[in-house]
Amino acid sequence: MTTDTTTKDATAGASAPGEVVLDARGVTMRFGGLTAVRNVDFTVKSGEIVGLIGPNGAGKTTFFNCLTGLYIPTEGEVRYKGNVLPPKSYKVTAAGIARTFQNIRLFANMTVLENVLVGRHTRTKEGLWSALLRGPGFHKAEAASRERAMELLEFVGLAGKADHLARNLPYGEQRKLEIARALASEPGLLLLDEPTAGMNPQETRATEELVFAIRDKGIAVLVIEHDMRFIFNLCDRVAVLVQGEKLVEGDSATVQGDERVIAAYLGEPFEDAPGDEEVAEVEAAEAQAETTTDAAPGKENDR
Amino acid sequence: MTTQTTAPETPSAPAAAQSGLIGLPHRLGRALATGGGALTIISTFLSWTWTADFPGDLTVYGYPGGLQVLVLIGAVFTTLFGLASYGIKGLGWLTPGSADSALKLAALGTFATAWYTVIAISVELGGVVNLEPGGYLVAVATLAALLGALALPFERPAPDLADPDDTGLERFRHNSRQNWNTFKAAFASTTPAPARQLPAYAEILVIVAAMAAGLLVFTYGIGTEYDELFIGFLLTAGFCFAALGKSGIVARVSAITARHRTVTMAGAFVAAAAFPFTQSDDQYATIGVYILIFATVALGLNIVVGLAGLLDLGYVAFLGVGAYTSALVSGSPSSPLHVNWPFWASALLGAAVAMVFGVLIGAPTLRLRGDYLAIVTLGFGEIFRITVLNMDGTSGPDVTNGSNGISSIPNLNILGFDFGKDHTFLGATIGRFANYFLLMLLITLIVVVVFRRSSDSRIGRAWIAIREDETAALAMGINGFRVKLIAFALGASLAGLAGSVQAHVTYTVTPEQYQFAHVVPPNSAFLLAAVVLGGMGTIAGPLVGAALLYLIPAKLQFLGNYQLFAFGVALVLLMRFRPEGLIPNRRRQLEFHEETEAPAVLTKAGA
Numbered sequence: 001m002t003t004d005t006t007t008k009d010a011t012a013g014a015s016a017p018g019e020v021v022l023d024a025r026g027v028t029m030r031f032g033g034l035t036a037v038r039n040v041d042f043t044v045k046s047g048e049i050v051g052l053i054g055p056n057g058a059g060k061t062t063f064f065n066c067l068t069g070l071y072i073p074t075e076g077e078v079r080y081k082g083n084v085l086p087p088k089s090y091k092v093t094a095a096g097i098a099r100t101f102q103n104i105r106l107f108a109n110m111t112v113l114e115n116v117l118v119g120r121h122t123r124t125k126e127g128l129w130s131a132l133l134r135g136p137g138f139h140k141a142e143a144a145s146r147e148r149a150m151e152l153l154e155f156v157g158l159a160g161k162a163d164h165l166a167r168n169l170p171y172g173e174q175r176k177l178e179i180a181r182a183l184a185s186e187p188g189l190l191l192l193d194e195p196t197a198g199m200n201p202q203e204t205r206a207t208e209e210l211v212f213a214i215r216d217k218g219i220a221v222l223v224i225e226h227d228m229r230f231i232f233n234l235c236d237r238v239a240v241l242v243q244g245e246k247l248v249e250g251d252s253a254t255v256q257g258d259e260r261v262i263a264a265y266l267g268e269p270f271e272d273a274p275g276d277e278e279v280a281e282v283e284a285a286e287a288q289a290e291t292t293t294d295a296a297p298g299k300e301n302d303r
Numbered sequence: 304m305t306t307q308t309t310a311p312e313t314p315s316a317p318a319a320a321q322s323g324l325i326g327l328p329h330r331l332g333r334a335l336a337t338g339g340g341a342l343t344i345i346s347t348f349l350s351w352t353w354t355a356d357f358p359g360d361l362t363v364y365g366y367p368g369g370l371q372v373l374v375l376i377g378a379v380f381t382t383l384f385g386l387a388s389y390g391i392k393g394l395g396w397l398t399p400g401s402a403d404s405a406l407k408l409a410a411l412g413t414f415a416t417a418w419y420t421v422i423a424i425s426v427e428l429g430g431v432v433n434l435e436p437g438g439y440l441v442a443v444a445t446l447a448a449l450l451g452a453l454a455l456p457f458e459r460p461a462p463d464l465a466d467p468d469d470t471g472l473e474r475f476r477h478n479s480r481q482n483w484n485t486f487k488a489a490f491a492s493t494t495p496a497p498a499r500q501l502p503a504y505a506e507i508l509v510i511v512a513a514m515a516a517g518l519l520v521f522t523y524g525i526g527t528e529y530d531e532l533f534i535g536f537l538l539t540a541g542f543c544f545a546a547l548g549k550s551g552i553v554a555r556v557s558a559i560t561a562r563h564r565t566v567t568m569a570g571a572f573v574a575a576a577a578f579p580f581t582q583s584d585d586q587y588a589t590i591g592v593y594i595l596i597f598a599t600v601a602l603g604l605n606i607v608v609g610l611a612g613l614l615d616l617g618y619v620a621f622l623g624v625g626a627y628t629s630a631l632v633s634g635s636p637s638s639p640l641h642v643n644w645p646f647w648a649s650a651l652l653g654a655a656v657a658m659v660f661g662v663l664i665g666a667p668t669l670r671l672r673g674d675y676l677a678i679v680t681l682g683f684g685e686i687f688r689i690t691v692l693n694m695d696g697t698s699g700p701d702v703t704n705g706s707n708g709i710s711s712i713p714n715l716n717i718l719g720f721d722f723g724k725d726h727t728f729l730g731a732t733i734g735r736f737a738n739y740f741l742l743m744l745l746i747t748l749i750v751v752v753v754f755r756r757s758s759d760s761r762i763g764r765a766w767i768a769i770r771e772d773e774t775a776a777l778a779m780g781i782n783g784f785r786v787k788l789i790a791f792a793l794g795a796s797l798a799g800l801a802g803s804v805q806a807h808v809t810y811t812v813t814p815e816q817y818q819f820a821h822v823v824p825p826n827s828a829f830l831l832a833a834v835v836l837g838g839m840g841t842i843a844g845p846l847v848g849a850a851l852l853y854l855i856p857a858k859l860q861f862l863g864n865y866q867l868f869a870f871g872v873a874l875v876l877l878m879r880f881r882p883e884g885l886i887p888n889r890r891r892q893l894e895f896h897e898e899t900e901a902p903a904v905l906t907k908a909g910a
Contacts, residue, residue: 131760
């Protein structure tokens with residue numbers, strides 16, 4: 001029964017698969033003389049998980065802020081389901097785009113349940129008078145909000161901690177709560193800003209599952225992330241921003257194999273760069289070293 | 304507090320970890336404390352001084368008077384806690400928390416009150432020769448009880464070793480911090496285990512008893528006739544309340560009140576309404592009605608400051624708007640409008656006009672955040688006062704009569720009930736101020752209901768979200784400006800409502816009643832202080848804070864010009880030692896004691 005209502009409610013924000021949810025055309029953002037984002041075209045279709053990656057300073061956050069109404073693009077426009085985004089962040093949320101924050105921004109002194117209820121703000125209407133007069137409509141709406149919030153907490157696995165203060169949750173659960181809070185506004189598109197920052201591999205894995213489950217509810221997801229393994233496991237499509245411009249866009253294999261992306265992350269090979277022969281030599285030497293020493297080599301960090 | 308858990312486990316120094324502040328044997332200490340308490344009880348029935356010159360007549364044998372009653376109350380608490388600390392059956396309910404800490408505080412309170420009295424007698428009458436044997440006895444008995452109580456064992460915090468490279472000053476600071484921690488640990492208490500469920504009628508009886516006790520304490524405090532008695536009252540009440548808190552009984556009672564919120568509220572208002580009936584004349588009802596006006600406005604400010612987090616330093620202007628509006632349509636001869644509206648209409652008009660002003664002032668200022676908002680509201684508060692001052696017919700249009708204000712505001716008359724006359728109910732005579740006290744209580748009730756209902760709703764959650772993190776709240780789809788404007792306008796209209804009664808109570812409204820800072824509350828500085836002192840975001844906090852802030856300057860006349868200085872010192876001390884206020888918000892309480900409190904209470908308690 002719970003799943004029934006969930007899917008029914010979720011479809012309010014979701015739309016038919018394949019339909020373009022987010023459409024950014026020629027987005028350019030200038031701050032004075034600095035062009036942070038230059039002429040980026042970008043689309044997200046419903047039922048899709050799209051990743052946005054790029055080295056530090058590539059303009060990911062600026063672009064993200066253009067999508068959430070914090071910035072108005074200097075040129076170009078962003079459309080959500082055919083309508084140009086309003087310039088206020090609360091209107092963007094009301095339109096159907098929800099977001100999480102890179103550095104967790106929960107309402108620390110409110111309970112877990114209250115946090116999610118705040119997320120329901122745009123989907124409820126009770127004003128001050130209804131709160132003061134407490135008619136039957138008020139109680140009905142409160143009960144419905146609570147029920148929906150508890151469903152969402154169940155969905156992210158925090159139902160047992162509904163009455164805890166948000167500040168007392170462990171880090172991973174705070175991330176989950178932020179996602180639940182964003183989902184409470186019944187979005188058609190969810191923007192996740194580095195959802196696995198500071199997580200251990202198990203937590204990252206759990207977040208992956210959670211994002212897939214959100215996609216299965218028919219909500220499109222856009223992820224900014226530095227964790228390459230996470231991004232390439234998760235996303236149907238990955239776009240790479242470098243120096244404010246979109247370098248390449250495609251599925252994981254395309255992006256991973258693209259030389260320009262590797263160059264952007266690792267830098268251009270310099271003049272006396274080691275050729276293929278030297279590389280082969282080094283690899284052989286390394287392989288020998290690995291067999292002789294038992295010490296497990298530290299796993300390379302993607303970040 | 305957390306470090307002390309390791310102390311009892313160190314096998315090397317169990318004796319040191321369990322010793323008291325004073326090196327007496329524990330058994331002797333406990334006996335001394337309990338016996339001292341009992342002896343103090345006896346001594347309060349003796350004569351303390353030979354002449355009735357000292358206020359309160361402490362010369363009578365067998366009949367305690369004035370300060371003796373306060374010492375008696377403290378001594379009874381000391382004795383009861385002492386007996387309970389022996390584990391005597393039937394007294395266990397008194398100390399679900401820590402009997403020893405409660406005993407220490409009660410003994411300290413009794414000692415402070417008794418010695419204050421003895422010293423006051425010696426100083427005022429000129430020497431210790433004026434003490435009768437009873438006076439010496441009480442001094443010795445309370446000192447013995449205090450020494451005995453301080454000898455009781457407690458868990459010392461684990462010593463924090465000093466860095467040998469420290470300079471002298473650093474070592475001194477380290478040592479004093481160490482001593483302070485030890486001192487604090489001496490009074491530390493454990494949280495009581497959750498009580499077993501009482502039947503509902505018993506819980507309601509407990510609430511009724513608590514309300515009756517509250518009314519008794521308040522009535523006694525407001526009725527104290529001389530400075531010495533009021534200081535003694537503050538000492539006894541403060542220490543006894545702290546002792547009850549340490550004994551865990553306050554936690555038990557507040558758990559019960561949290562379960563029966565509506566009963567508690569009804570009980571509190573019945574108790575408050577009973578106050579004028581306990582008085583024989585109108586003298587203290589005057590103080591009562593001024594406290595209520597002050598407290599109601601402070602509660603309205605608590606919506607703006609405590610819930611929405613908007614620091615408003617010009618709030619008293621809205622009280623002024625309400626008062627002036629109501630005065631203008633009251634039929635006063637000095638009002639240019641010669642109309643006499645009924646109370647309900649003038650009150651609604653006062654609230655509505657204040658709301659309009661709230662929106663007008665809020666619309667441009669609420670785009671600012673934090674300190675900037677505080678400064679701008681401070682400016683608007685002064686603009687109101689100066690504008691009213693100038694609308695006297697010479698500097699501007701003749702509306703408010705300038706600095707003379709609108710005077711001779713007639714008394715209210717609701718359905719033939721004349722508020723200016725004495726009435727007799729149930730054999731008690733209710734004077735003019737008592738009439739207004741009851742009317743004002745009704746307004747307070749309205750404000751309390753508005754506060755409670757709005758805080759526990761979609762809009763209240765939005766306010767708290769804005770206070771917690773405005774950027775995140777905007778990203779959740781909350782229209783920050785609109786929601787803040789609602790809080791501002793709601794707070795303004797509640798203040799306007801209170802103002803419309805205030806105009807009738809004071810007969811006259813003048814601009815200087817509505818300054819930023821002034822010696823007499825309500826003014827913006829005192830309103831904010833009442834909210835912060837009592838506890839932000841709670842209902843009881845501003846009420847208690849306002850009562851204290853009004854009573855203390857009104858009762859301690861001898862402070863004279865040092866009133867504001869004493870007030871400042873008190874605020875600094877409070878912010879240092881209890882930043883969450885006297886009655887902390889449950890959110891903040893949880894913040895400080897996250898493991899101990901059951902989290903489920905939070906949702907019931909609302910904000």
